[in-house]
Amino acid sequence: MSTLSERILRGMAGEYVDRKVDHAYVHDGTGVLTLEAWKNMGARGISDTAHLHVFFDHIVPANNSTTATLQHELRDFACRSFFRFSDIGGGICHQLMSEGVVLPNEIVIGADSHSCTLGAFGAFATGVGATDMAAIWMTGETWFRVPESTGIHLAGNLVGAAEAKDLALSYVSKLGMDGASYQALEFVGEGAATIPMDDRLTLCNLAVETGAKAGMFYADEMTLHYLAAAGYAAQVQEPEPCSYKQELDFDLSDIVPVIAVPPRVDTVKPVSDLAGLPVDQVFVGTCTNGRYSDLARFARIVKGRKVVVRTIVVPASRVVLQKAINTGVLMDLVEAGCSIGTPGCGPCLGSHMGVISDGEVCLSTANRNFRNRMGVGGEIYLSSVSTAAASALEGEITEPEVS
Amino acid sequence: MQGRGRAVCMGTDIDTDVVIAGRYLRTKDHSIWVAHVFEDLDPSLASRLNGTVIVAGKNFGCGSSREQAAIAIREAGVIAVIAPSFGRIFFRNAINIGLPLIECDITCSEGIPVTFDLTSGWVETGGMKYPSRPLSVRMQEILAAGGLVNYWRTHG
Structure with a gap:
């Protein structure tokens, strides 16, 4: 009698195992260091067992010459080495892996902490850093400690x-x-x-x-x-x-609408407790809440009205964007006054766009509200899409209405 | 493997955004990460880390998978990080780049000497000796090789 992790990793909780990886992926952020580590390991080849993917999603399009140079090198390598490559505008790595790539029982490793997203398919999916990923590029496998599990x-x-x-x-x-x-x-x-x-x-x-x-x-x-x-x-x-x-x-x-208060994701309060708190920016997107259903829900609430604070909407992938165009959701968002970004991570990690200033508050549908993450001195509150939409219309934290 | 350094005390749940902020990641120049390590916690910390042992609360290195966090700490001259628990990706990253991590719950006093022995599994500070949780065999091998790059250069 086993947990799902024990079944997929073929070991008992606490045991260390080496397992072949079905899919391994990096993005433009972690891929650069992965490539460097892989070269330093002696560059003795690329695994022909794992499916290797490179996605450009973190800083897209490139914001300056340094980033452009790093991306050029990784893009060139990925294409020459026959990786499955998705360039700028394709979307967020985890989202693209969820669009008909990952299957149940697979072992999926991403060089990004939110690779755990793909466990939604009954796969064992987890994040690693660049050097672990470089070893996977080379050998097609990695070591795991089979985890104990928390049942929710x-x-x-x-x-x-x-x-x-x-x-x-x-x-x-x-x-x-x-x-x-x-x-x-x-x-x-x-x-x-x-x-x-x-x-x-x-x-x-x-x-x-x-x-x-x-x-x-x-x-x-x-x-x-x-x-x-x-x-x-x-x-x-x-x-x-x-x-x-x-x-x-x-x-x-x-369950009621809640908000995570900066700077911790586990400091969570009912939206009603924070109602009226002024917001400077609303951000809808990311690997947490940038899917079509999220954009459609946001559009349903703001349709025919105007957002009163700057509101950035970033689709999680090109497929999401295309669907939002085809269904009219995108027009509803633009007419309501939202700014639309290139599919990708957008301002989530505060490195190239949508950065907030000292003292500003961003209400975001992302997953992290750590100190200074979206800009030095700025504060991030995390909410659902409906809370973000209701708040964008009022310019302050607002409880979503029951639809 | 033994080591010794002066203690630098830190709180719980130090995330890797705080170790090195996203705005400094897009470079291969390690000196930029060293210059800005822990900037959002205390801008004066970076210049004081050489020869120290960081003694932190639980869940050190949680959050983003950015390996730059472990690299910045190692290259700032930190000898080891001691905490009751670590963010698991940071845990792997640190060992992979040759930065010793020690799972041990100790009382920290700023600036006093901390001695540790990874092989026998203990930490000594302020006249007290604490047992530490041993690293897995694989992690010990990787650390002994000086990190995963060297491990694969010799094992591949």
């Missing part, structure tokens, strides 16, 4: 204006920033089956904010349906009775 039992349905993001911030708050250190989170229970794929990605995305190495859903009919649309046939993963290191229970109908 979900019952019922989300109601009112609550979103999966509110549940995500709620479980981070309950566990704390190290509450699941070195562990995997498993989202289980009859409530899990009701959660759509986009929302599963959001829930798994925040796993790392509890110190967890993975966040996982068992592949079910919902997963199979999503993958079938992308042209893949997959099998359902039936949960087995297993032993969890700790367990949390959530009745989804108890």
Whole structure:
């Protein structure tokens, strides 16, 4: 009787194993150091077993000559070495891996902490740094300590204006920033089956904010349906009775709109407690909440009205952008006064655009509100898409209405 | 493997954005990371780290996978980081670039000597000796090689 991590990694919790990696990916941020480490290892070749991907998403398009030079070198290498390469405008690495690439039971490693997002497919997906990734480029495998797991039992349905993001911030708050250190989170229970794929990605995305190495859903009919649309046939993963290191229970109908207060993701308060706090910028996007369903939800709320603070919307991928164009969502956003960015990470990490000034407040749908992350002296509050939309219309933190 | 340095005390949940901010990442010039390490925590810290052992609270190095954080700490002259627990990606990164990390919960006094022995698994400071959690065999091998690059140069 095993956890999903134990089944996929083929070992017992606590055991160290070496395993082949099915997909390994870097972005323009971590890829540069990965390439340098790979060269320093002696550059003895590239694995022909793992599928290797390079995505440009962090600083897109390049903002200055230094970045352009680093990107030129990595782009050139990726294309010459027959990596699967996605240039600027393609979108965020985790999002592209979720658009019909990752399958249940696969082992997926990204050189980015939010690689845990892909556990939504019943894969074991986790982040590493550049040097670990360089070794994977070379050998196609890496070592793992099979994690203990935290079981998050979900019952019922989300109601009112609550979103999966509110549940995500709620479980981070309950566990704390190290509450699941070195562990995997498993989202289980009859409530899990009701959660759509986009929302599963959001829930798994925040796993790392509890110190967890993975966040996982068992592949079910919902997963199979999503993958079938992308042209893949997959099998359902039936949960087995297993032993969890700790367990949390959530009745989804108890979840209310919440906000994570800077500078910690686990300092979470009901939106109602913060209502009226002035906001200088609203940012909608990222690997947490930049999917089509997020943009559509935002557009539904702001349609026909005007945002009163600067509002930046960045689609998570080109596919998301295309869908938003085709359905009219993009026009609704632009007419409401939103600025639209190139698909990618946007201002999330404060390195090239959408930077906030000293003393400014950004309400963001991203996953991190660390000190100075989006600009020195600026503060980041994290919320759901609906809370961000309601607040963009008022210029202050505002509770979303029940739609 | 033994080491000794003066203690620099830090709090809990020090994230890698605080170690090295996103605005300094896009370069291969390590001296930029060293110059700005911990800038958002204390701008005067970077110049005082040489020969020190960082003694931090739980979950040191949580957050982003940026390996520049571990590189900046090592190249600023820090001998080791001691904390009750670490962000797991930072944990791997630090060992991979040859920066010793020690999982141990100790009371920190600024500036006093800290001695450690990674092989036998103890930390000594302020007249007290604490047992530390041993690194896995693989991590010990990687650290002994001076990091994962050298490990693969010799094992590949």
